[in-house]
Amino acid sequence: MAFGSFDNKGVSHTVSEINMVPLIDVMLVLLVIFIITAPLLSHSIKINVPQASSQPVEQEPKTIDLAVDAQGQLYWNEQAVTADQLTQKFAAEAALEPQPELRIRADLNTRYEVLAQVMSSAKAAGLKRLGFITRPGSKDAAEDHVAADKAAEPAAAR
Template identity: 50%
Template sequence: MAMTGPFGDDAGDDTLMNEINMTPLVDVMLVLLIVFMVTIPAMQHALKIDLPHVASQPVSTAAQHVDVGVAADGSLLWNGEHIAEDALATKLLAAAAAKPQPELRLHADRNVRYERVADVMARAHEAGITQLGFLTDPQRRP
C-alpha cells in the first residue's frame, strides 16, 4: 500500500509547488502592527511646557573693513586719505589690535609695480592682520 504525503503521492516528487508560504509574511506584518501600536500613542503624547518669553534684538555684526590704496605713483591711502609711509605701520598695528579685527581691503592702481603691493601686504602680515582682501575694478579695461 502506497503512502501519500500532505502534497500528494510520492510518485510526483519532481512537480513544482505553486503555493506561497504565507507564514513569514504574516509574522512580519504582526511585528509591524505591534510596533505601530506602541509608537503611535508615544508620538501623540506631549508635555505642555511654559517657556519664558524674552524680547531681544539681534546684534548687528556688520563687517568692519579698512581700505588701503596704493596709487600709481606709489603713495598710500588709508580709507581714502593720503598717509605717510611711516604712518602705515602704526595704523596697521592699531587695526590689528581692534576687536573684532577689521578686514584689510587692498586696492592698487593697475600701473603700480607689484613690489609696492607686496610690501604693503608684508607690512600687514607683520602687524598681525589676518583678513586681507583685494578690491578690483572690473569696469576698467586696458
C-alpha cells in the first residue's frame, strides 16, 4: 500500500495565468452604462437668449511720422519743427490713450547724435512705441554706398 509516489503526477501547482472573465464582465457593464447615459447627456434646456448686434470697437492708434534730413532738420508729419517744439509735442502725445506710435524716418547721411537725441527726448516724454521706417534695398546697393563713401573720404583720412 503506497500512500504517495515520487513522480509529480499527483501534485497540484498554482496557475500563473490571469483570469480574464471578470475583467470582460466589468468592461461590458461599463459599456452598457455608457450606452444608456450618453443620450441623456446630449439633451439641453432650450433658452431664448436676447440678440444684440454690436460691432467690436477697433481703435487704431495714431502714428506720428518724424522725418530727419541729412542736415538734422526735424519734420513732424511733414511740417518743420525745432527741438524745443519736438519736446512739447512728445509730452502732449504721451498723455494720449492709446499712445501713438512714433515712426522715425531718417536720411541715410543723418548723424547718429541727432537720432539719439530724438529717441532720448521721446523716452523722457513717456512715449513707449517707437519704430524706424526703412526702405528695403539690395546687397549691391549697400556695397555701392560703402564704396562711394570711401571714395568721398579725403586722402589724409585713409
